[in-house]
Amino acid sequence: MxxxxxxxxxxxxxxxxxxxxxxxxxxxxxxxxxxxxxxxxxxxxxxxxxxxxxxxxxxxxxxxxxxxxxxxxxxxxxxxxxxxxxxxxxxxxxxxxxxxxxxxxxxxxxxxxxxxxxxxxxxxxxxxxxxFIVRYSPPPLREKMFHFSSEALAKLKAKANEEHGTSNISSFQSLSALMWQCIIRAWRLPAEQVTSCRLAIQNRSRLQPPLSPNYFGNSIDGISSAAKVGELLANGIGWAAWAIHEAVVAHTDDVIRGNVRKWVEAPVIYNGGMLDGKFCVLMGSSPRFDMYGCEFGWGKAVALRSGAASKFEGKVSSYPGWEGGGSVDLEVCLSTEAMTALEADPEFLNVVSLNIN
The missing domain is CATH 3.30.559.10 (Chloramphenicol acetyltransferase-like domain)
Structure with missing residues (x-):
């Protein structure tokens, strides 16, 4: 075939x-x-x-x-x-x-x-x-949008860098670490359970030579940081953010080409059920996409929402905040019990904004 x-x-x-x-x-x-x-x-x-x-x-x-x-x-x-x-x-x-x-x-x-x-x-x-065709149907989930202001993200980034004694951790790596820790805490998993935070990452600028800005196709991968629940929750935001940062830095041209060769030798067709229930938080989409700049002459959109694709427990999709300036909106998919726990998590509430479109 x-x-x-x-x-x-x-x-x-x-x-x-x-x-x-x-x-x-x-x-x-x-x-x-x-x-x-x-x-x-x-x-x-x-x-x-x-x-x-x-x-x-x-x-x-x-x-x-x-x-x-x-x-x-x-x-x-x-x-x-x-x-x-x-x-x-x-x-x-x-x-x-x-x-x-x-x-x-x-x-x-x-x-x-x-x-x-x-x-x-x-x-x-x-x-x-x-x-290879799997028409995945996830269990009933709550989907909710959460807003993070640029000021809150700047403080989170500063905290992550200060804790780890570096200046290399980005705002999005810090935010991903926060979601990893908070969602894992909401799932109430045993301390020895291995969990992971996966990020969808683009390959265009990491390839040598880089792809043309006009390249139209797929050039993405998934990178992952893993840790036992006890280890993840016993350490601060800087520890988790640095683990994610290291995974991002390690995603080089050699790694990308090696992944392609492995896939060609043994193709795998991915589906939504492969990650659901695997104790994984998946950060998808990107706040760098110019979503609110997509203006057809009717004025700026008031909000962004997505369809049913790739919705499963632990999926987090990121969007730019409406006001811009580095703010971020997250669409979070969780079970009713886990979402209720996330909404009451003090560390999460300390960063998230309550008002969102």
Whole structure:
């Protein structure tokens, strides 16, 4: 079995929907859980997996008109591109819509690149699609948005660096360490249980030579820091943040190319169930993506929300805060019991802001 993309020029799917009985406030649900069952209806191809791109468009957009606003949702096949590619596409589309010359044809530079270790087509060690397609359905989860101001993150970063006697720990590494410790504490695991914090990390600038800024595709990996629960919770934020920092620094060109070679030799098809219940906190997405700069001429978006993809216990997705300036919003997925414990965690409450869009 081989994997490749052969476009048939049938285009993307666009859906216009009316939901005049739903308000923006209903969608935002300030200070309460994300109304995920409602929001899922705004996204096309709910519950689809990447392999469905054989029969479904690789891109679908739904514009839902609410009572006092609009909700623009986009479903993008992850086999085609990663988060960097997605937001490059969305911002380019928005720029074209804002431009006075949008009636003309604008050339959008897109580069493709293949490592020598993985020239297409890629052969998979499967004879039938049923061997690797998993339509994962997570157990009932609470989803909630939490806001972290730039001032709170600066203090957290300073604390992490001071504790470890360094200046190299970043704000996001500090925030990831906080979530790792707080979620593990909320799970109430035994001290000897091994746990991990995984981060989705981009490869573009780490490759030698670096990829073109116009590269359109997937260039991401997952890095991980592991520790026993007792060790993780007995040490401060600086200890956990430094463990994450070391994992980031170790992700070099040699490591990236080695991972690709290993995957080509023994391909693995990932699915949402592989991490759920594995005592793992996964930090996904990125506050560096220019999400609020994606403006179609209607004004700045009031908030960001995501669909059902990759939602499982311990998944944390990061977004830039609405006010900018280095602020961050986190979308956290946890069981009811664990979310209740997180909301009452003193260390978490000392950093998080209560007001969020």
């Amino acid at each position: 081989f994997v490749f993309i052969d476009c048939n020029n049938e285009g993307a799917e666009f859906i216009h929907a009316d939901a005049h009985s739903i308000s923006v406030e209903d969608v935002l649900a300030p200070s309460s859980d994300v109304p995920s069952n409602l929001i899922r209806q705004f996204f096309p191809f709910d519950d689809a997996v990447c392999h469905d791109g054989h029969v479904l468009p690789l891109l679908a957009v739904q514009l839902t008109v609410l009572a006092d606003g609009i909700f623009l949702a986009c479903s993008f096949n992850h086999a085609v591109g990663d988060g960097t590619s997605y937001w490059y596409f969305m911002n380019t589309w928005a720029e074209i819509c804002r431009s006075e010359s949008s009636q003309g044809h604008r050339h959008v530079p897109l580069d493709r690149y293949f490592m020598d270790e993985a020239k297409p087509p890629i052969k998979l060690s499967f004879s039938n699609e049923s061997e």
